Amino acid sequence: MTVLELRDALVEALGDPGRVSDGESERDLHAGDITFHRPRRPDVVVYATTTEDVSAVLALADERRIAVTPFGAGSSLEGHVIPVEGGISLDLTRMDRVLDVSPADLTATVQAGVTRSALERATAEHGLFFPVDPGADATLGGMAATNAAGTTTVRYGKIRANVLALEAVLAGGRVVRAGSRAPKTSAGYDLLGLLIGSEGTLGVITELTVRLHGIPEHAVVLRLAFPDVEAACRAATTTVAAGTGVTRVELLDAWTIRAINAHQGTGLPVGPSLYVEATGSEATVASDLELVREIALSEGATDVVSERDPTARTRLWAARHSSAYAAAAAAPGKQSRSTDICVPLSELAGAVSFAREELERRGLVAGIVGHAGDGNVHLSLHVDPDDADEVRSSDELIELLVTDALARGGTCTGEHGIGLGKVHALEQEHGDLVPLMRGIKQVFDPNGIMNPGKVLPHLDVSLGD
Template sequence: MSAITAAAAAALREALGTDAVKDGDSERDLHGVDLSFHPPHRPDVVVYAGSTADVARVLEIADEYGIPVTPFGAGTSLEGHVIPVHGGISLDLTRLDRILEISPGNLTATVQAGVTRLTLERAAGEHGLSFPVDPGADATLGGMAATNAAGTTTVRYGKTRANVLALEAVLAGGRVIRTGSRAAKTSAGYDLTGLLVGSEGTLAVITEVTVRLHAIPEQAVALRISFPDVESASRTAAGIVAAGGGVSRVELLDAWTVAAVNAFSGTSYPEGPCLFVEASGSEELVQSDLELVQAIAADEGATELVHERDPDARARLWRARHDVTHALAARFPGTKERATDVCVPITELAGAVRFARAEIDRLGLDAGLVGHAGDGNLHVAMQVDADDPAEIERSEELVHNVVADALARGGTSTGEHGVGLGKIGALAEEHADLIPLMQAIKASFDPNGILNPGKVLPDS
């Protein structure tokens, strides 16, 4: 693949106009990073698409000239997905920002890829509906689909893939395709929608998404439950799920993380391991779930249980949870975030948490543990000095060991952050026999390898 030639740049400007094609330092710097510790790398040019037709024309030109293309949304990914490691074009989709349809009767919405989660949430809320997938950041819907984003509500509503019915996407070379439909289910052929969701921009550029919406619950109550150790908190989460509790969130924070949250958010939570739990639905269902959670937590030796029924108090609780990343960064100024995640069968979560904490302490790293405990998804949130090779090496060892432990427990190398740049080796460990099949799929969709090269798969 080549960098941008004068002829290619001229073709892009002729096709989209000079306002859409930028090569200034600030534009290139902005599109050369994400929220991760991965080293930045500038694209040669930033192209702002204003329509699906624009995306198609960009990919047609890029394929003709052999130019790498890295799709860009809000830039909130955590594994280097949007860093254009081979230069070329950073294709910014934020101008595709229209909500095309909200259909209350069908419980669906169709949006362009640049619409953000909170924008859709506000629009759906006017109809008493919600798009429940909540990764914390105000990510774009196209980016969430591309990375199969998840978050605190996955235990009840599933990840993005479970909530996407249809896509419009553009293949390398410029062909526009549509997958799926607005119907609630289908058995027609291969599931190309499911394949493109989570493909991290390596198979196609997603331009429209049709998602499921859900009714806003009648009532929601949050619980903050403190425990003597992380194992008992993890066992409580497993017990809640095993008992059939219909809770919408079950979040784990270890003592180290709670202390950082208190310092950053001005809260005064007991600085020990805790669960944040939310039950939502009808009044009767919420009461039943709360009684179940309280009984299981008491059996595991919970030391404090606080109800948060007031909407403002509930919002503060979940804001504190979502501010974990900022809290850890504030605790160690000048460092970079290196977050990693694994997912294990929920009965293995206590052991995975115990192992991760022991490895963090052994390696002398600054890291907290948080997790979507209701589905066995464990996050190790590290702060590292990106200019300290020894510390980076220790962080690499931690990630490797935590992944190996998760795989040994029947889990996966990443539950929601994705592969991107940081987990290519881990994917090979997990699915060595399937890598050639994945590479064949990649070659079928993108024969010239222009779409987000250097991500997900090892070189063929």
């Protein structure tokens, strides 16, 4: 099938030529994510507006053996949205309706293209919020597909813990629903949990029902600076072990703080730092943060500052969320190759120290940040993709980080996912389980059209006969 024939077939299936494009600019916009991975244009971009649209596209694609790659905000970090076999980039951003907010049930139901900020606006008027905060203003469908997490995981968990039900379309066009609005279930295999984090390789998520929480009445952030990163990690670990109800425990190394100061014009003390937020009643917050303060001082904290003003707190978290952009500004001419691993809390200091030692030894440019409350370490690595030696060195670094994390009882990724960038790391971590994963993939997607090249090694499907 030629590209023109594919475009005409999709127009006929959807009944609207305005939602199918083979224009160069739109194909370029859907060729990559925000990181190092090389882009690859799809043959056609389709803009879905309903579940029925998605079903029609997948039915046609499965019949013709054409690759389909779901696309949301394009903010993924391991090449998830790159259509490595060409075919169809299925853009879900026009499926952007908040279908229901139920304060009585503490739930919201949204289409997959609703962004995190849009959901926040819809729920805030009810005094509620959705807690998963990956930093980027990602779509809820994309967040579910990658099992996103972020700064609040230590308190609220990843997105898998915050989705009660979803609707998805399987290869061939079949629409399925998993889960319900009930707070819990013991009914059968957990297909809801299986589809979440499947990275578009098992189906396309079109609708989600998510948990909401009441907006806390009080919030305070402690900004803590330490003499070395080991002390900061020990303080983070002790904070969690002490049973405090903190919402965020974020680690930033000295390199990152320096980059943020240069990029944002801030005057933060340059040194390994923790940003610790507590929320709840005023008395609870005061009690939790007093304990955190004592822990920090016992680890030799050199600076302890409370941020109570909402504007100051927003500014502080904006600086944290801008760390990737600050790192990019500190590495002109290079591209982001952000990566993450996750380890048990007792191994956090060792994992961070190992990462920094390897970075320095190789002369690579990267800041280290982490969701220290759950052992998740991120490297905002930047490399020149045209420098073969630098690329090779970064390959070796990531392989070493994964090997080190696994030796510490950890995992090759805490929240970025496998995508196309960590397929070999998944095999290293779960080689004994990969045959089971392949079996699941075969059941859901026998013709291999769903986001080929991601999670597991793929078969060429491209434009079918």
